[in-house]
Amino acid sequence: MASRPTLKTIADQVGVTVSAVSLALRNDLRISQATRERIQQAAKELGYVYNRHAAGLRRGDSGTVAVCLNDLSNPFFTEFLGHMEARFREADRMMLFCHAHETPSIQARFIRQMAEHGAAGLILVPVAGTTREDLDGPQVRHLQDFPLVLISRDVADTGFDRVINDDVLGIRLLFEHLYEAGHRRFAWLGGGGDTSTARDRECSFRQQMDAAGLPVTRDSVHHGPTTLEFGDAMLERLLTMPEPPTAIMCFSDIIAFGVLAACYRHGVRPGVDISVTGFDDMAAAAYSAPALTSVRVRTDLIGQCASELLLSRMAGEQYPPVRKVVPPELVVRASTGPAA
Amino acid sequence: MASRPTLKTIADQVGVTVSAVSLALRNDLRISQATRERIQQAAKELGYVYNRHAAGLRRGDSGTVAVCLNDLSNPFFTEFLGHMEARFREADRMMLFCHAHETPSIQARFIRQMAEHGAAGLILVPVAGTTREDLDGPQVRHLQDFPLVLISRDVADTGFDRVINDDVLGIRLLFEHLYEAGHRRFAWLGGGGDTSTARDRECSFRQQMDAAGLPVTRDSVHHGPTTLEFGDAMLERLLTMPEPPTAIMCFSDIIAFGVLAACYRHGVRPGVDISVTGFDDMAAAAYSAPALTSVRVRTDLIGQCASELLLSRMAGEQYPPVRKVVPPELVVRASTGPAA
DNA sequence: TTACCTAGTTCAATCGATTGAATAAATACA
DNA sequence: TGTATTTATTCAATCGATTGAACTAGGTAA
Incomplete structure (x- = not known):
């Protein structure tokens, strides 16, 4: 040719x-x-x-930004992706995309490659277990002074900008809602990964229990992956307990959907016989059977905020690292009700 | 710095x-x-x-491939994305990503920009209404002899490689399943967009009805967007009909989930009082209430096949345009049952 | 001793676009 | 008419990596 x-x-x-x-x-x-x-x-x-290679070589900017996420099967993250993509398109930036799949080596490779490609900035949902070292160590010298915004999950002790959800508040809202409805026997499901999100939500759950004078036992906290399967399997297990919980709080809507599916099979009526809550309030939460009580994480605000922040850093603006915490909103639906 | x-x-x-x-x-x-x-x-x-700009300039390959999808809120497409991303990572290719959002202008822009960036190939789920002209006309001269694979949706009369699902077969499998269970009053929901997928599935539905000697009336075909809302709203409407259908076939699982949600609210028992089918068999289909009968579109096979095809074209291999049609599989679950 | 390898390294052109400085041509001004 | 000024275009260096050809020692064979 x-x-x-x-x-x-x-x-x-x-x-x-x-x-x-x-x-x-x-x-x-x-x-x-x-x-x-x-x-x-x-x-x-x-x-x-x-030919942007040629132009980029001369001018030193390729017009791309890099985005690295971890779980495409989770609508929560694809919502982010959508919001950011829109903003970057507006700014005439192309998106280099990576699905790290919670795999540190993939993330590390992408961080190198996006720099090789001359990406002007990076939006990162850090892989579970990501440490300061991974973003700040000698292997990634090029990240120094590089426009990088962490979203959704925080990494301690880094000097990067981050935009995250207020997970502590989210859990508190849900807990208070349930507590006021008379619930006293709680179970916490999920959050197996080594992420700030998992830590903050579980920690907040424990705090609420403490504050309410309720004991946190081995039977009230169950770690597992963010999958439908896990939620489904866990409900089966909880039902066999001598004193099953009356309220099940899930790390994510996804887990909650799994719980609802198992409830349906067992003829347990969520919102009547048992209360179930999710987290994230993805689109499907309004259409589950029954509709799911959750907290709405403002993926739109977080996505917008993160892309604005990144674009401004890319434009060379200097200010101390920003740590933006976006409050979520309680959304009460049919999956919760008064304690039996 | x-x-x-x-x-x-x-x-x-x-x-x-x-x-x-x-x-x-x-x-x-x-x-x-x-x-x-x-x-x-x-x-x-x-x-x-x-610096890949410099190297790419000299060698003429930037090491990227471009991928353009239309609906990130549809897990069906993100499944694709995941499969292809994995294959391209293996081939050490970065992914330029675009969410065209069914907007022709976004798609057109991306097709230009990915070329400017020196992408070596393009995987495209064409925006609804995409014509031969859009991919083959004078505006996009650079697509001639350019490695381009269409997935999921076909565009007539183009000489590009394509990998698509056998939509006709999928509908036939579902229809036969329902017909054998005794259903005679059918409704078709969705497929509002101008895509080959929408056309093929509806067309197949009509053929099946014809072949079974059942009339297709104004009340049996309802177009609408691929959303939970649409499915939900449509069930409400169908229930008010003097002779409601006993079997509802949906263009997509998403619509079916909306239908199930409305059933739940109305106390209508899917699989008992009414039968509901989806299409795609996304992960959530196994965990809806009740679990959804659907046809599994092999996103894994389609994604793999498309990326292999693209990589081989990128490697310069010459052969006539391939049109690969992947057969889906019927998955029967609790949302369908014998006609009342 | 001379011609000839060979391994290891350097030279210099190249990819395609950008840009500050230089030049040429046209016009304005005195 | 000669000079200053503006306008339109060209010149040439540059970005960073690649690569075929050229060079330079040191070693071999004749």
Whole structure:
């Protein structure tokens, strides 16, 4: 296949130099209107495609940003992705995307590669277990002074900007809602991963229990993956207990959906016989059977805030690291009700 | 911030030329082991980051592939994304990502931009209404002989490779399952968009009805968006009909979930009072209340096949356009049962 | 001793676009 | 008419890595 036309091709065609073409295509007024039009016309006819490698090499910016997430099967993260993609498109930035799949080596590789590609900034949901070292150590020297925004999960002791949900508040809202409805026997499901989200939510749960004078026993906290399967399997187990909980608080809506599915099979009526809460308030929460009580994490605000922050850092703005904590909102639906 | 080290920086440090450094970093045997090690050591110490713009400019390949999808809120598409991402990572390709959101202008822009960025190939779920012209016209000359694989949705009369699901078969499997269970009053929900998927599934539904000698009336086909809301709202409407259908076939699991939610509220028992089917068999289908009968679209196979195909085209392999049709599998669950 | 390898390294052109400085041509001003 | 000024375009260096060709020791064979 014939190689693609370049500025040179156009220049020869029109009878000017590459400089003139370069300027004309960017609508620089230094080139006369007439010539500019001839050049632009020729470019169109030749099917010219701008070469950002060449331009980026000279100017030092490729026009891309990098985004690294961990769980595409979780709508919660794809919501983020959507919000950020929209904002970056607006800013005329392309998105280099990585699905790290909770795998440190994939994340590490992506962090290197996006730099090789000249990405101008990085949005990262850090893989579970990510430490300060991973983002700040000698292996990743290039991240120093690099525009990087952490979202959803925090990493302690780093000097990066971060935008996260107020997980402590979220759990408190749910707990208070349940407590006021008379619940006293609670179970906590999920949050197996080594993330700030898992820690903060569980910690908040324990605090609430403490504050309410309720004991946290081995039977009230159950770690596991954020999957439907886990929720489903856990309900089966909880039902066999001598004194099953009356309220089940899940780390994520996903787990809660699994619990609801198991309830349905067992003829246990959520909201009547037992109360179930999720976390995130993904779109499906309003359409589960029954609709799920949850806390709405503002993925829109977090996504927007993170992309704004990144774009401003990319524009070179200097200010101390920002740690933005976005409050979630309690959404009460049919899956919770008064304690039996 | 000090600009990043380049080959020159390393060369000066070690006391060799850039050529030597370039070769050494790629482990070329022409450079002696000793020098190579000194150079690699220096590179590490300096925190050198490879510049793919420069390399790509010279070599003509940036090492990226582009992927353009339309609905991130649909797990069906994110499943694809996951499968392809994995395969491309394996091939050491980065992914330029776009969420076209069923918007032709976004798709068109992305098709231009990914070329500007030197992507070596493109995987595209075409936006609803995409025509031959959009992929083959004078605006997109650069797509000629460009590695491009269409997935999930087909575009007529194009010479591109495509990997799609056998939608006709999928509907037939569902229909036969319902028909054999005694159903005779059917409703079809969804497929509002101008896509091959929507056309093929509805067309197949009509064919099945015809073949079974059942009339397709105004009341049996209802177009709408692929949302939970639509399914929910439609069930409400169907229930008010004098002779409601006994079997509801939905364009997508998403719509079916909406239908199930409405059933739950109304005390209608899916699988007993009414039968409901989805399409795609996303992960959640096994955990809805009740679990949803659907057809499993092999996103794994389609994703793998598409990425293999693309990689082979990118490697320069020549063969006539491939049109791969992957058969789906019927998955019967509790949401369907014998006609009342 | 001379011609000839060979391994190890350097030279210099190259990819395509950008840009500050230089030049040429046209116009304005005195 | 000659000089200053503006306008339109070209020149040439540059970004960072790659690569075929050229060079330079040191070693071998004749």
